[in-house]
Amino acid sequence: MKNINKIFGKGALLVLLISGCTDFVDPVIPYKDFDTGAYLRTIERTSDSFNFFDLPSSNFALILESVDGNDGLNLRSVEIRVRHRRLIPDVGLEYLPEIGDEDRLVLTLSENDFSPNSESRFTRATFSIPAADAITAVGLSEEDIEQGDVFEFRLVLTDNKGRVFSNHNRSSDVAGGNFYASPFFYNVTVVCPSNLDGTFNFTTTNISAGTGGNAGACGGTVSGKVVLEQTSAAQYSLSDASFGVFGCAWNDDPPAGSLRLTDACGLLQFTGTDKYGDPYTITIVSNDGASLTFNWVNAYGDGGTTTLTADDEDFVFPDNLRTN
Structure with a gap:
C-alpha cells in the first residue's frame, strides 16, 4: 500500500477515536x-x-x-x-x-x-x-x-x-x-471548448515508484483502460491517473483525490492532488492523432511513459495538444 507509514499512523488514530465512544x-x-x-x-x-x-x-x-x-x-x-x-x-x-x-x-x-x-x-x-x-x-x-x-x-x-x-x-x-x-x-x-472525454486503452512503460513501492512488480509494462470524464468546460477526472502504476507497484487503488487533467486551449496539465496530497506533472512525447504518448510523474516519485489510444476508432487527438 502506498505511503504505508502514513496510512498506518492514520489507521492507529482512527482506532483511538473509535474507542473513545464519541x-x-x-x-x-x-x-x-x-x-x-x-x-x-x-x-x-x-x-x-x-x-x-x-x-x-x-x-x-x-x-x-x-x-x-x-x-x-x-x-x-x-x-x-x-x-x-x-x-x-x-x-x-x-x-x-x-x-x-x-x-x-x-x-x-x-x-x-x-x-x-x-x-x-x-x-x-x-x-x-x-x-x-x-x-x-x-x-x-x-x-x-x-x-x-x-x-x-x-x-x-x-x-x-x-x-x-x-x-x-x-x-x-x-x-x-x-x-x-x-x-x-x-x-x-x-x-477553449475541449472534447477529450471517453474510454482509452493505455500502455505504461519506464515505470518508477516512490520510496516503498515496487516498480519491478509491474514487469516493465502495464496495460489497461482509463476513463476520462469531463467535469467542467475543459477539465477531466481520470478513473486511474496512475495508468496502472498504483495497482502493480503499490497494490493500491487509483490516485483519485481532486486530481484533474486540464486542456487549456491545447495546453495539457494536471491540476489538484491525488488522495495522498501529491500533485502530478505531464509532458507530451508524441501525438499522431491516433495515439498520444506522454511522460508523467507525481511529487512522491511515481511515474511512467504512457500511450493512450481511444476505444472509439473515429476519435482523433487534437493536433494542438502541448505541455509547454
Missing part, C-alpha cells in the same frame, strides 16, 4: 501558527474555468463549508481575492497585479452568507464570481484576455477572534488532504 470527532486542525483554528472545506467546485469564447457567461463558483470548533459559527468573513497570470514563451510568468503587489479583492462573504445544512453540522455558503468581475478587479478588459490565461483566486478567512487563515498559513494536510479539501487557493484557467 459520536463524531473532527481531526485537530493542523495550522502552523495556531493549535486550533478554522478552515473552508471545498464541498463542490461548481465552476472552475472561464470559457474563452463565452467570457460574459463564465464564472468561478464554489460551495464552501466553514469548519471550526464551534460548528463553523466562529467565522466572521471570507475575502475572495484575485490576480491574473500569463505564461509568456521564453520569458516566464507575467502577473497582474505584479507579483510584488497584493492581489485584488473581488468579493467578501460575511457570516450571514453561511447557513446550516442537512449533510453536516457545519455551515455552508455558495458563491459565484462572474469572469467580468475578476477581469475588472485586476485592471484588465475582456479584450486583454488570452487563451490559457489563469486567474488565481485566494480565500482569506477571519474568525471572531480576529485570527486570519489563508493559503499562507495552512498546512499541506489542510490544502491537499482528502478530508480537509481546503487549499484556500484556486486556479481558474481561461479555456
